[in-house]
Amino acid sequence: MNPFEPWRTLVTVVDEKSVSKAALKLRISQPAVSQQLKQLENLYRTPLFIRGHRGLSLTEAGRTLYEEALQIIIHIDRSFELVENCSNRLAGTLAIGASMTIAEYVVPSALRRFRSVRPQVKVKLTTGNTDDIGRGITDGDLLLGLVEAPLYDTRLIQEPFLTDELGVVIPTWHSLRTRTSVALTELQNDRLLIRESGSGTRSVFEAALKMEGLDLRNFSIFLETNNPQTLKSLVESGYGISIMSKWAVRKELNMDQLAFVPIESKAAARNFSIVWHQSHSDDQLVQAFCEELRQLNHAELG
Known part of the structure; x- marks a missing residue:
C-alpha cells in the first residue's frame, strides 16, 4: 500500500460524503476505507469524524486535516511526477557543446525541433572548438557534442x-x-587567414594539405583566429582569403558579400558529427536530441 493512501482516502470520503461511494471510487473495500480512516485518527491521536446514524461528519480537527490533505496530495503527486521525469529524462537539463560553425548554423534548427518533442527540457549550450568540446565530454561537463x-x-x-x-x-x-x-597549391601566394589550432576547420584543412604533400609552412599565414565572423569580415574587407565551411558563409553568399570556391581535395569533404561518451549511450535526453539531429535536412537549415 502507498503510505500516503490514507490522506487520499480521507479526501475522497469527504468529497463523496460516503464511505461506500469512496470505496467504489478508490476501488477498495469499505472495511479498507474504514481502516485507513482509523489509521489517521490513531496517527493524529484525535477523532476526525463524528459517526452518527446519518453517516460521518468531520470534527474540527477533521476539517483542518482535510484542508491539509488536499495540499499533501498535490505535493505528493507532483513529487512523483518530478522524480519520474528525472528518471525517464523527459525533463531536466541537456548540456550541449557545439563548435562555432555548427552552433551558429545548425543548432537553432535542431533546438527548434527538440523543443517540440521535449518542451520541458532546458538546454545549456557551450561553444568552442572541436578539441574543447571533446574535453568537455570526457570531463563530464557536457552530455553531447556537435563537432x-x-x-x-x-x-x-x-x-x-x-x-x-x-x-x-x-x-x-x-x-x-x-x-x-581550386587546387591548394594555387593558394600559396595569397594572404591566408585561418582558424586556430584545435578547431575542426583547421584540422580538416591540415589533413587536406597533408594529402597533397603540403603543410602550413608552404603558405603565407597572416592571421589566426577562433572567430569565424572575424574571418569573414576580414575577407570581405580584402585583408586576405580564408578556408571555411560552406555552411559558415551561406548568408554572405546569398547576399553576394563573399564568394566560395570548392577545394580540389577529397579531404575537403567532411561530416558534422554527434559525439557522446559511451557511458551516456542509454541517456534518453541524449538519444532524443540525436534523433532530432538525424531528422534534420538541408532544406530545414535554409
Whole structure:
C-alpha cells in the first residue's frame, strides 16, 4: 500500500460524503476505507469524524486535516511526477557543446525541433572548438557534442549527421571567383587567414594539405583566429582569403558579400558529427536530441 493512501482516502470520503461511494471510487473495500480512516485518527491521536446514524461528519480537527490533505496530495503527486521525469529524462537539463560553425548554423534548427518533442527540457549550450568540446565530454561537463572533425578517443561515440565541405572564401572581386574549383597549391601566394589550432576547420584543412604533400609552412599565414565572423569580415574587407565551411558563409553568399570556391581535395569533404561518451549511450535526453539531429535536412537549415 502507498503510505500516503490514507490522506487520499480521507479526501475522497469527504468529497463523496460516503464511505461506500469512496470505496467504489478508490476501488477498495469499505472495511479498507474504514481502516485507513482509523489509521489517521490513531496517527493524529484525535477523532476526525463524528459517526452518527446519518453517516460521518468531520470534527474540527477533521476539517483542518482535510484542508491539509488536499495540499499533501498535490505535493505528493507532483513529487512523483518530478522524480519520474528525472528518471525517464523527459525533463531536466541537456548540456550541449557545439563548435562555432555548427552552433551558429545548425543548432537553432535542431533546438527548434527538440523543443517540440521535449518542451520541458532546458538546454545549456557551450561553444568552442572541436578539441574543447571533446574535453568537455570526457570531463563530464557536457552530455553531447556537435563537432566538425573526428575526435581520437575510444571512449567517445561519434555519429555523422550532416555533410559539409571546405572551400576558399574570397572577396567577390577576387580573380578566383569564376572558378568551379581550386587546387591548394594555387593558394600559396595569397594572404591566408585561418582558424586556430584545435578547431575542426583547421584540422580538416591540415589533413587536406597533408594529402597533397603540403603543410602550413608552404603558405603565407597572416592571421589566426577562433572567430569565424572575424574571418569573414576580414575577407570581405580584402585583408586576405580564408578556408571555411560552406555552411559558415551561406548568408554572405546569398547576399553576394563573399564568394566560395570548392577545394580540389577529397579531404575537403567532411561530416558534422554527434559525439557522446559511451557511458551516456542509454541517456534518453541524449538519444532524443540525436534523433532530432538525424531528422534534420538541408532544406530545414535554409
